[in-house]
Amino acid sequence: MNTLMVQGTTSDAGKSTLVTALCRWLKRQGLAVAPFKPQNMALNSAVTADGGEIGRAQAVQAQACGLAPHTDMNPVLLKPNTDIGAQVIIHGRAVTSMNAAAYHDYKKVAMAAVLESHQRLCSQYSVVMVEGAGSPAEINLRANDIANMGFAEAVDCPVILVADIDRGGVFAHLVGTLELLSESEQARVKGFVINRFRGDIALLKPGLDWLEQRTGKPVLGVLPYLTDFHLEAEDAIDQRQAAKSGDVLRVAVPVLPRISNHTDFDPLRLHPQVQLSFVAPGQPIPPADLIILPGSKSVRADLARLREHGWDQAVQRHLRYGGKVLGICGGYQMLGRSIADPHGLEGPAGESAGLALLDVDTVLEPEKQLRNVSGRLLPDGAALSGYEIHAGVTTGAGLENPAVMLDDDRADGALSADGQVMGTYLHGLFESSGATAAILRWAGLSVVQSVDYHALRERDIDRLADQVEQHLDTGRLRSLCGLSL
Template identity: 50%
Template sequence: MARAIMIQGAGSNVGKSLLVAGLCRHFARTGMRVRPFKPQNMSNNAAVTVDGGEIGRAQALQAMACRVDAVTDMNPVLLKPETETGSQVVVHGRRLTTLRARDYARFKPQLLSACLESFFRLGRDCDLIVVEGAGSPAEINLRAGDIANMGFAEAADLPVILAGDIDRGGVIAQLVGTHAVLDARDAARIKGFLVNKFRGDITLFADGEAEIARRTGWAPLGTVPWFDDAWRLPAEDVLDIRGAPRADAFRIAVPRLGRIANFDDLDPLSADPALSVEIVPPGRPLPVCDLILIPGSKATIADLAAFRANGWDIDLAAHHRRGGHVLGICGGYQMLGRTLSDPEGLEGPPETVPGLGLLAVDTVLQPRKDLARVTATDVESGAAVHGYEIHLGHSTGPDTDQGWLRRDGAPMGAASADGRVRGCYLHGLFAGDAFRAAYLARLGAAPSDLDYSAGVEATLEALADHLAATLDTTAIGGMMADIG
């Protein structure tokens, strides 16, 4: 019979995703068949699963930590923000609808059955499920109908470990305050607590840990020091991507779009010490660089308007005139074309807008979402390219006739006549070392001999070692409950 435990946080960004990934790898190394699970995630950084759906990228990394393929049951409900007040709702890997936040609050109790269905299905084929909460259970105004934290824990009858973040300060208040505001039944479900992201001499926090235990009655499970190599793992938030301009490196500038999506294309580039990846926030001009990479977007037309409002279209044109290279991926590819049409109003009012005009391509958004893992070939080098497609819309035009990638003999992507501007729908393509080196060499870069996948694997091992050395994993194992 499978067992399970849930990791919740005393606030957002306390490091739950990384803790779950590390615990998954730790218990997998003991010989257990481990699976990650997050009932509800909110992210535009999705992954395409082996069963042809989409889930949050954090759960895909956690699946990697378990040494298994990611499947849709690991994240049955995914919210993909499209506006400030509304999100696309993905259930069991497929788009169900788009709802405003207030409407979703009334709708989400209907999704509990979908979450439980996935959870128990995972449990049939493993020994342990490590469940990740979302946000914080201290948001008691959201407790009614909750499916992300205590609502799910109660429905699945799970024990909970609560994590606090000492790096942002006030961790005692985070944990003790959560105990104070929770319903007594929810508070009793929490069996232990841990403190994450500690910097300095851990022994100095011993009294603080004891005080939390005294005030809550929860078992102290350890204080986890800051994990320096977290940046080497695929980022869930674009702000977590490490990149700074360096004068001696090949410079890549990436405009930070408001609805940036599926930006895992940037992870291997930022990990390469020979490259300098600069994420450019709104309000700042695109710098002089070697390559401008326009990433994916969840709301391409809106992000294109913001691109122009920031003056980035002017910076891009100047970069192109200087002989610079441009790459657009997915939404960025669509922006680079001549026109972008949304005849059915999928992203807003039905309209056709002019693109940036650097590729002779026209795009029409369509209701059917393309979701697929893809293997292609780089035409110029012959290197294999592995990635995934996750997009609305179809692009056609003279610059797509030849393509610069090939899939089953058919052209993929588009390139300008001089080859300096390129676009494609294929995400994740830079994870392949041979392709990444060949592509960058064509642009005049001298990439290092980075083995990206081996680096991610080594970092997951180091993370598991880090948690095993600082947490009472034996006590955590003893807190797990049988799945009913």
């Protein structure tokens, strides 16, 4: 069983990035490698080839391996719908919603699903590259752990510990994390990787020597800080944006408390002709050409919050001045006349009035709809692909003027009679360059540059693999993967 696990000293230490890098590095050597994350808590998800739902980071790691995403790559996904509760997704299917205390007791059931998926991957691939979650030193979560050392101990695999030097305190992070582990867990850590270093490596060398002497464990390498680099975030919103000049379209996205799949907007953020603004709670929506209401894990609650901030009035004012509005998934539902949740799937059962900008109504149903789709944006006819993840069933006269015609002869979404408001259930819409260009033209950009987002993502995955080859101890890494040198 050739399994190697990457754990981090903190969230956002670089676990997802390092696993992606190692997956592509191993694939370059002609090895069959698969990514694996036992438990993921994130509102960014993807639809798999077997019709389930997993964390978006594992879908990107699957791309690094040259594979289609599969539910075994992330057998347990938690999608928070309140501060203390989450929807629990096992093997790609939502099974229940529960609070944190109840889930703590449920972990034994979840662990069985984790081990089942891991075993299947081990039987199919030469190497399974595993990503931990958060930190293994979160003392309050140690009992029944399935995300970090609990999993590593269960399958008896080695662990690499990664830390982010850019945020400071890297030696304290590494030594402190190690000190809080049990003796058997400490022995399982086979080395350290320091991430996002910038400067003269010679100045870091005394610290690396001290770390190795203090812990008795090797530093496997130091990865540099990469500029002009993009990898889809597992959860945190990436707001970095290069300076834009010339004919630029202003796009504003209100950040709702349960915003989901905000990676939808990465292609826009990276587009040279788009100035994308994520609008934080309490901030006014700035002057814009296009306002996009994003997906949401708790649509009625987020709609109420949107109104609390006065963003509904800002949207109306924006439309009066000729601006365009696009709603994606939950944002599309908000644009309709009503949203009903009779089963209490996302909170207390009830019904909320929508913004009434599209002549549609939505009812949330227990069976979640999960599909990878392709089709054409109407009326432009631009080809697109994307994915659906929603519990809502939308009906109404507005559907007679759809936004998208799918290849399976289904219509999707709606376009208002005046052409100013559009809604769609499709996530990943902007990954299709033709559809992106069509929407930017609809929103007011006269001449649109074509940007190949998939090529950008491939370029940066390859850049990561290059960093492994240049800066990490590849001999030791191969040995930790159970491979010959």
